[in-house]
Amino acid sequence: MTNPIIEIDILRYRPEQDTTPFIQTYSIPYDEEMSILEALQYIKDELDGSISFRWSCRMAICGSCGMMIDGVPKLGCKAFLRDYYPNKIKLEPLANFPIERDLVVVMDDFIKKLESIKPYIIPAQEKSIDDGEYIQTPEQMAKYKQFSMCINCGLCYSACPQYALNTEFTGPAALALLARYNRDSRDAGSAQRMEIVNAEEGVWGCTFVGYCSQVCPKGVDPAAAIQLFKVESAKDYLIGMFKPD
Amino acid sequence: MNNPASKRKPYQRELPVDWWLKHAFYTKYMIREGTSIAITIYSCILAWGLLRLSQGPEAWQGWLNALQHPIAVLFHILALAFALYHTVTWFDLAPKAADIWLKGKKLDDKFIVIGHYVGFVLATLAALIIITL
Numbered sequence: 001m002t003n004p005i006i007e008i009d010i011l012r013y014r015p016e017q018d019t020t021p022f023i024q025t026y027s028i029p030y031d032e033e034m035s036i037l038e039a040l041q042y043i044k045d046e047l048d049g050s051i052s053f054r055w056s057c058r059m060a061i062c063g064s065c066g067m068m069i070d071g072v073p074k075l076g077c078k079a080f081l082r083d084y085y086p087n088k089i090k091l092e093p094l095a096n097f098p099i100e101r102d103l104v105v106v107m108d109d110f111i112k113k114l115e116s117i118k119p120y121i122i123p124a125q126e127k128s129i130d131d132g133e134y135i136q137t138p139e140q141m142a143k144y145k146q147f148s149m150c151i152n153c154g155l156c157y158s159a160c161p162q163y164a165l166n167t168e169f170t171g172p173a174a175l176a177l178l179a180r181y182n183r184d185s186r187d188a189g190s191a192q193r194m195e196i197v198n199a200e201e202g203v204w205g206c207t208f209v210g211y212c213s214q215v216c217p218k219g220v221d222p223a224a225a226i227q228l229f230k231v232e233s234a235k236d237y238l239i240g241m242f243k244p245d
Numbered sequence: 246m247n248n249p250a251s252k253r254k255p256y257q258r259e260l261p262v263d264w265w266l267k268h269a270f271y272t273k274y275m276i277r278e279g280t281s282i283a284i285t286i287y288s289c290i291l292a293w294g295l296l297r298l299s300q301g302p303e304a305w306q307g308w309l310n311a312l313q314h315p316i317a318v319l320f321h322i323l324a325l326a327f328a329l330y331h332t333v334t335w336f337d338l339a340p341k342a343a344d345i346w347l348k349g350k351k352l353d354d355k356f357i358v359i360g361h362y363v364g365f366v367l368a369t370l371a372a373l374i375i376i377t378l
Contacts, residue, residue, distance in 0.1 A: 013256050015252055015253060015254035015255070016252040016254075020256070021256060021258075071267060072268075096260075098255035098256060098257050098258075099258065100255055142351070143346075161260075161271065164264070165260065207278070208338065208341075209270075209274045210274070210341070211268075211270050211271070211274075213341075214270065221341065223341050224340075224341040224344075227338075227342035228341075228342060228344050230342070
C-alpha cells in the first residue's frame with residue numbers, strides 16, 4: 001500500500017519576476033499529526049526551497065504564521081492536515097494586506113495602528129519606583145485580561161470587510177488593545193484614547209460583521225470591545241452636547 | 246522600501262464585488278443588514294396607514310383594502326420572516342454590546358440573550374392586549 005498523499009495549492013508571488021500571483025500545487029505525504037505550518041516546512045525543505053512564509057514559535061504564541069487556509073484566516077500552526085484531508089488545501093497570504101512575497105504580507109499599516117492607540121499605561125500620577133508597584137486586584141484584572149491576550153497575528157484584519165473596503169479604519173485588534181488599556185484600573189488615559197475611538201476611522205467604521213471575534217485564535221473578542229466603545233462614544237457625544245469643553 | 250536597489254513590489258489584491266458570497270458568515274451578515282430594507286418599507290406602509298387614518302374612515306378603509314392585495318400579503322409574510330431573522334441574529338449578538346458584572350464576574354452571555362427574548366415576549370403580549378382591548 002502506498003502512503004497517502006495530500007495536495008496543497010499555494011498562492012505564489014515573487015516580486016522580482018512575477019507581475020501577478022499564481023497558484024502552484026505541491027503533493028506531500030499525508031500525516032494526520034502534521035500542521036499546515038509543518039507541511040510548509042516540509043515543502044520548503046524537500047520540494048521547493050524558494051517558497052516564503054513567516055513562522056517562529058509553532059505554538060500559537062508568536063502570531064507569525066497567519067494565512068488564509070481555504071479562504072479562512074488561521075494560524076498555520078493551529079490548523080492540521082487532518083481537518084482537510086482527503087481534500088486539497090488552498091493556502092493564500094492573509095487577505096486585506098498587500099503581498100510581500102508568497103505567503104508573507106506587508107503588515108506595516110497594522111503595526112502602525114497598534115502603535116497609534118497609546119498602548120501603554122498612562123497613570124493618573126507618576127510614581128517613583130520607591131513608592132512601590134501599582135496595585136491591582138484579580139477582579140480589576142479580569143475586566144481587561146481577555147483583551148490583553150492578543151498576539152498581533154492580524155487574522156482579525158483579514159476577516160474584516162470594513163478594513164478591506166477602507167484601510168483607514170483603525171480595525172479590530174488595535175481597538176481591542178485600546179480597550180485593554182482603557183479598562184485597566186491603573187490607567188488614566190481613557191480621555192486621550194476616546195479621541196481615537198470617536199474619530200471617523202474609529203469604532204463607527206465598524207458595522208458589526210463580527211467575524212473578527214470568530215477567527216481570533218486566542219479567544220479575544222474585538223467585536224465586543226468595539227460595540228462597547230460605541231456605547232461609550234455615544235455617551236461622550238451626548239455629554240459633549242450639554243457640557244462642551 | 247526607499248532603497249533604489251530594492252526588489253520590493255508589494256502586490257495589492259482587489260476585493261471582489263461578490264466578497265460577501267464567498268463565505269457563509271459574510272452572506273448571513275449581509276442578509277441581516279438587508280432585512281432592514283424590508284423593515285423600512287414595512288414602516289413606510291404603516292406610516293402611510295396612519296396618514297390615511299387621519300384623512301377619514303373612507304381613506305382608512307381604502308388603505309385596509311389595499312393590504313388585502315396578494316402582493317401586500319406576500320410582502321408582509323416576507324417582512325415578518327426577515328424581521329424574525331433580524332431579531333434572532335441580533336439577540337445572539339446582544340451580549341457583545343453588554344458588559345454587566347455581578348460580584349466580580351461577567352454575567353454569562355446566555356442570560357443576556359434570554360433577557361432579550363423575555364423582553365420580546367412581554368412587549369408582544371402587551372401589544373396584543375392593547376390591540377384586542
